[in-house]
Amino acid sequence: MSHGSGAALTRQLIKEVFAGEFRISTLDDAVCIDGSLTVTTDAYVVNPIFFPGGDIGKLSITGTVNDLCMNGSRPAYILASFILEEGFAIDQLHSIVSSMQSTAEEAGVQIIAGDTKVVEKGRCDGLYITTAGIGFLPGGIHLDAGKIRSGDKIIVNGTLGDHAIAIINARQQLGLTPAPESDCAPLHEVIRILLQNTNLKFARDATRGGVATILNEICDDTGLGIIIDESSLPVKYSTRVLCDMLGLDPLYLANEGKLIAFIGEANDDLLSLLKTYKYSYEAAVIGQCTNEVKGVFLRTILGRLRPLLMLASDPLPRIC
Numbered sequence: 001m002s003h004g005s006g007a008a009l010t011r012q013l014i015k016e017v018f019a020g021e022f023r024i025s026t027l028d029d030a031v032c033i034d035g036s037l038t039v040t041t042d043a044y045v046v047n048p049i050f051f052p053g054g055d056i057g058k059l060s061i062t063g064t065v066n067d068l069c070m071n072g073s074r075p076a077y078i079l080a081s082f083i084l085e086e087g088f089a090i091d092q093l094h095s096i097v098s099s100m101q102s103t104a105e106e107a108g109v110q111i112i113a114g115d116t117k118v119v120e121k122g123r124c125d126g127l128y129i130t131t132a133g134i135g136f137l138p139g140g141i142h143l144d145a146g147k148i149r150s151g152d153k154i155i156v157n158g159t160l161g162d163h164a165i166a167i168i169n170a171r172q173q174l175g176l177t178p179a180p181e182s183d184c185a186p187l188h189e190v191i192r193i194l195l196q197n198t199n200l201k202f203a204r205d206a207t208r209g210g211v212a213t214i215l216n217e218i219c220d221d222t223g224l225g226i227i228i229d230e231s232s233l234p235v236k237y238s239t240r241v242l243c244d245m246l247g248l249d250p251l252y253l254a255n256e257g258k259l260i261a262f263i264g265e266a267n268d269d270l271l272s273l274l275k276t277y278k279y280s281y282e283a284a285v286i287g288q289c290t291n292e293v294k295g296v297f298l299r300t301i302l303g304r305l306r307p308l309l310m311l312a313s314d315p316l317p318r319i320c
Contacts, residue, residue, distance in 0.1 A: 006208020
């Protein structure tokens with residue numbers, strides 16, 4: 001299970017098995033071919049399939065859209081395949097498909113094709129969805145981790161760990177009231193705002209493994225250090241409380257509607273602009289890249305630097 005958690009063991013598996021055999025040159029979630037055509041693929045096995053703030057259908061569309069738009073592409077088309085367990089309720093399937101369509105309309109994409117398979121009862125946990133996404137990269141846009149430099153600022157578009165907390169509460173039936181909601185959302189408009197108003201260098205959606213995992217990957221890829229400020233991190237009070245109870249860190253929790261952006265400059269005008277949009281109204285500058293350290297560090301409220309290491313595995317499997 002740890003090899004599917006999105007943390008260090010997942011990255012190791014991809015590098016040692018898939019990337020070598022398939023001769024893959026990039027580990028980005030989406031790849032641009034023929035100069036402007038962008039493609040991605042993903043699979044969704046979340047448990048439970050219905051949760052506050054979304055369901056597996058909404059998740060499959062937002063996840064695919066976000067993988068496409070992180071390199072600046074305009075998402076356009078999605079293909080979806082369903083593996084259904086014998087006995088799965090048709091009314092639940094209707095609900096999931098309706099959720100996918102409404103989310104696709106919000107994101108401005110079309111679901112154009114797919115496939116359906118049914119397996120014996122007990123051979124599938126209700127429903128799995130696999131997607132392929134197609135987008136188009138406008139001319140002149142080239143987001144790449146290699147462009148990141150010391151001094152570049154790091155922005156997140158809102159509160160951290162919301163999706164993981166919603167799944168934990170639903171899966172473990174903790175009964176928190178009000179129930180925490182997933183941040184499941186398409187981020188194409190947030191990327192558009194950043195592209196039009198900043199010197200955006202690179203962006204990633206902070207899904208499995210959370211913000212800390214993505215930042216460690218950037219350090220590995222660029223050789224730069226990163227320092228983020230604890231006092232600047234946007235985290236809901238309910239998330240902090242549950243993390244304290246369960247011994248979790250919001251920086252390592254999965255999100256499904258949050259991105260990390262690396263930009264040359266960040267000012268109050270940019271944050272004010274981002275906060276006018278519903279999926280970035282709690283945007284914050286959380287730190288910057290630097291040559292002063294090697295690795296990722298959290299500057300605590302006491303002014304100390306605490307290392308944020310890459311986890312071997314996410315503590316919560318089946319998160320997306």
